[in-house]
Amino acid sequence: MIGLHIAALAAALAVSEPLPLAHEVLDTRYEECVARLGESIAEARKAAERWHADGGGAPALHCLAVADLAAGYPKLAAVRLLELADRPDAGDDLVRARILAQAARAWLEAGEIGLAAEALDAAFARAPEAxxxxxxxxxxxxxxxxxxxxxxxxxxxxxxxxxxxxxxxxxxxxxxxxxxxxxxxxxxxxxxxxxxxxxxxxxxxxxxxxxxxxxxxxxxxxxxxxxxxxx
Known part of the structure; x- marks a missing residue:
């Protein structure tokens, strides 16, 4: 049952509000990165790691966080999402708030209720009207x-x-x-x-x-x- 919840959450993160991307080619690569999760989580995670290491920026880091979550590493996914929310290329305050809310859900999946609450508080601080x-x-x-x-x-x-x-x-x-x-x-x-x-x-x-x-x-x-x- 836990595995099903993690898979559902990973899918939810993957189809959530897309990150603002500088180039359409990055948008396409992000979609391809996430699509690989439906084929092989392990291979998709490796591909996301390579993309991130090659300087893929915010889209690569988000895809990697989704892959971590799908692979059963919610704590690692949460840490990556927190890192992403602080990146200068992450987007405006609303996008950052959404990323922080995703981190909160990953912390919840890991059983870290206090850390989830902290992440959500940070999200509301970014976008109190969201x-x-x-x-x-x-x-x-x-x-x-x-x-x-x-x-x-x-x-x-x-x-x-x-x-x-x-x-x-x-x-x-x-x-x-x-x-x-x-x-x-x-x-x-x-x-x-x-x-x-x-x-x-x-x-x-x-x-x-x-x-x-x-x-x-x-x-x-x-x-x-x-x-x-x-x-």
Whole structure:
């Protein structure tokens, strides 16, 4: 299961907001570098190391961090991402904030909650108005078992226009921990509307059904019944 989470996180980093590149050829090389991960993680990592050693700059370092994460080295990936965020060619403050948020997620994958929080604090310092950062904040709050704060963080991201299956699953988990099963069910429905085959959302749906919370199989928004239940 840990391997699956690392692979999913590596994929998320690879398709995240692209780094600003000086030349289109670098953009193409970055895409090729990341694409190799789907063929052979070990070979892709070696190729990224060579590109970085040859002076590939920020794109090469980001690809190498993604490869490290995919290979099961989240701490190394986090360190590289922190290094990347400080490079002069990394981009503007928003891009640097996104890189720091990626570092925070890598630290979380490594079980380093405190370091994850520090990286995210640095991200907010760079771009305090970036609503997408609350998606990472929710994960840190969940890891700290601060469930209401985790749910609130997802809501803030949603209000800023940033939603994802993963975010709805995170808020569903927070609501379940708070025994807010109806709210959790609504989040599961929202997640499955975006991705009907999402494994985490389907597992949560099963857990809620075992608790007696019925969830519409067609993933329509739940309607409140007269007795306040969900149907």
């Amino acid at each position: 609503g997408e950062l609350y998606l990472t904040a929710a994960k840190i709050r969940l890891a700290r078992e601060e469930y209401q704060a985790a749910a609130d963080a997802v809501t803030k991201a949603e209000q800023a226009g940033f939603v994802s299956t993963d975010a709805y699953v995170d808020r569903a988990r927070a609501h379940m921990a708070l025994l807010k099963h109806r709210a959790a069910a609504e989040d599961v429905v929202a997640a499955l509307k975006l991705d009907p085959m999402n494994v985490d959302a389907l597992v949560l749906r099963g857990e809620l059904q075992q608790l007696g919370v019925a969830i519409d199989a067609h993933y329509r928004r739940l309607e409140e019944t007269d007795d306040g239940g969900a149907r």
